[in-house]
Ligand SMILES: Nc1ncnc2c1ncn2[C@@H]1O[C@H](COP(=O)(O)OP(=O)(O)O)[C@@H](O)[C@H]1O
């Protein structure tokens with residue numbers, strides 16, 4: 001890791017400068033994380049009086065627990081839906097906006113602001129619109145012959161949180177797709193046009209391949225978002241229900257920690273989540289490195 | 295008044311195998327403009343930056359105005375520097391760029407004002423003090439960099455290729471301005487450049503460097519007229535000096551010349567003469583206006599021999615032209631050591 | 637555009653306008669709901685704004701929904717503002733300082749410091765909920781502004797962005813400053829920070845939105861209602877137990893909760909876009 005070629009010399013100043021960040025990181029990040037690691041291999045008795053070392057037993061129990069597995073698959077399914085739908089919509093909008101260069105910024109203004117809305121607020125908004133008794137969307141669906149009720153129907157509930165999560169994320173994806181498209185030299189598409197390729201063909205053969213790094217990057221970012229930042233949507237609206245149909249992993253860790261009070265299991269769940277973040281970050285960095293080489 | 299002295303100064307960059315400057319001594323007299331010239335990478339900037347205090351001295355001693363400065367911070371050395379890219383603070387106005395160093399020294403406000411105004415007038419920047427660097431032309435930025443150096447009223451100015459970022463025309467104009475300014479202020483200066491023409495026109499004292507070492511020190515005329523080595527002969531003067539084996543021009547070689555000697559004749563010293571001893575088969579004639587540059591071949595030689603002649607001299611490709619050279623136009627070098635003979 | 641195809645152009649604008657409309661739609665309806673009486677909303681959602689706007693907003697801002705056990709939104713908005721600003725300014729400050737140290741000094745443990753900061757990327761709150769809560773509890777920081785903000789101000793992203801930017805600042809500027817007699821802190825204050833102001837502004841937008849929108853963290857560290865933030869507090873209104881939710885007031889709250897970050901993002905759009913695309917690079 002490089003420094004500047006030209007550096008200052010001082011005996012204690014650099015330590016003083018990094019101290020605030022390092023102290024906060026150690027106290028609020030590293031220490032709790034290592035606690036989680038440590039507790040994940042322990043088991044406490046019912047009164048919290050005795051702890052014993054149990055190795056990977058907490059993990060083994062988790063993966064034998066149908067509720068945990070269900071939550072795992074719920075999360076994966078949820079992430080796939082959020083990433084897929086928000087990227088697809090964003091890509092369509094970005095392609096349209098890219099072609100109308102002159103007004104692209106206007107449309108950008110109209111499209112980016114949902115990113116500023118907190119996931120929890122987004123959840124509450126859609127929850128209201130889908131409310132089975134007074135929600136306008138539920139009403140419209142009923143007119144179409146569909147009996148919407150996210151209090152009873154797990155699929156309806158999942159659909160609702162996917163829409164709420166994706167609605168906000170489209171804005172983010174749109175920005176990156178638009179930036180990616182605008183970075184493609186116009187001469188390339190013009191050359192293809194001269195070669196007789198129509199707009200659709202140009203998109204498929206030229207823009208999409210050149211956009212693939214952005215697509216890849218956004219997949220990772222969206223999966224991270226769906227995994228870790230959507231807690232508020234679930235907590236503020238479905239609270240995991242109906243049944244356990246919308247219990248995503250982060251929601252489960254939280255619920256088990258504060259309601260179930262099973263330290264070892266909660267810690268093991270945290271460790272698994274950590275492993276997922278680390279894996280996703282590593283993938284993201286591989287991608288960044290590759291891009292740096294260009 | 296001050297002078298700068300370098301004694302056995304060495305520089306080895308950490309991690310480098312060979313020293314960048316293996317050991318170099320140089321004395322610069324008060325008020326003198328000393329130009330360090332040499333090819334890119336020969337260590338000129340390194341040397342200058344050691345004087346400035348931006349680079350540590352590995353060994354040896356540097357003194358400014360009789361005071362050893364090796365261990366002093368740049369700000370304590372009483373020098374100012376003009377960088378190649380000017381290094382103006384982009385977010386500060388021209389006034390603040392010039393005033394920043396003075397403020398840091400705790401100079402009273404009205405004194406700062408007075409000095410900056412004076413420098414601005416001197417440099418024709420008086421209408422621009424409230425502007426930011428990005429609102430200035432390249433030449434104006436260069437002058438702000440000069441102004442920042444002047445207001446300090448330092449013991450020495452250090453210039454590192456200050457004209458390289460200007461276009462050719464502006465470079466020549468600014469060169470004259472710098473010369474004029476330095477002569478008025480009489481501030482001891484070290485000026486680094488790789489451009490031999492710039493070096494010749496500016497220098498009181500010319501120091502030709504090669505691979506971290508000094509090849510020759512002298513006035514520009516001395517260096518031009520008596521280059522101390524093949525390197526200097528090739529580096530100073532444009533087009534460069536022709537270097538020929540004695541066998542190619544036997545009549546010009548002194549009898550005492552050893553076999554491995556090389557004879558050097560500047561293109562400007564090639565005088566057309568019907569009975570001259572150098573017969574060139576003319577290949578290309580470049581007409582520059584006042585002069586023409588003739589590229590031709592001597593029988594049996596691989597490379598071109600170049601002659602600069604008044605454009606009135608008739609010359610055409612395909613012809614053979616004969617040249618002679620006056621006695622003091624012929625230089626003799628040892629082809630093995632590269633040093634001048636006699 | 638490469639060639640003229642009026643129909644295509646029309647389709648593009650149509651898609652974009654419909655897209656934008658779909659995005660505004662939930663907010664519009666929320667606003668409409670916030671301008672009617674509770675009964676009107678419960679009878680079936682009206683599509684045009686009503687005349688209860690002042691009343692509804694006055695209630696949520698001033699009195700709060702005592703029935704839902706929630707304090708006035710005015711207080712929550714203030715808490716959110718304090719938290720968002722503390723997180724934003726805190727992150728900016730400590731990231732500027734630490735990246736300055738890492739880029740402009742060579743010191744033992746420099747690489748270790750860098751990796752320690754880097755690791756925070758891999759440890760979002762969500763993966764260490766309980767132990768972090770315990771640390772904060774032990775430090776007596778539950779139900780305090782310090783507890784709401786300090787644990788969130790370590791930021792690898794901001795540190796990286798500044799590091800990246802500092803690496804592009806020409807060395808000659810540092811040298812010129814040294815010759816001008818500026819020590820490290822003077823250089824930092826007079827030159828580096830002013831030069832970073834665009835980056836600082838861009839990060840300000842991103843971090844403010846991040847801070848304002850925190851949900852899980854305030855939920856963990858506050859039990860005292862007077863420290864609730866609006867984004868977190870809204871769920872208390874929405875899940876008000878047996879009572880019928882007062883949708884008009886909940887939507888008024890939602891509008892108030894989303895307005896500040898939305899205004900920030902729209903006003904500072906250019907900086908935000910630049911900052912975001914750069915941060916993620
Ligand atoms: N900071 C440094 N670390 C290592 N080597 C350097 C450094 N700066 C310059 N050099 C090397 O020292 C030599 C001289 O460089 P420099 O003084 O910049 O040459 P000049 O100014 O004459 O072009 C070059 O070979 C260069 O690569």
Ligand SMILES: [Mg+2]
Pocket residue numbers: 335338339340455
């Ligand atoms: Mg140089």
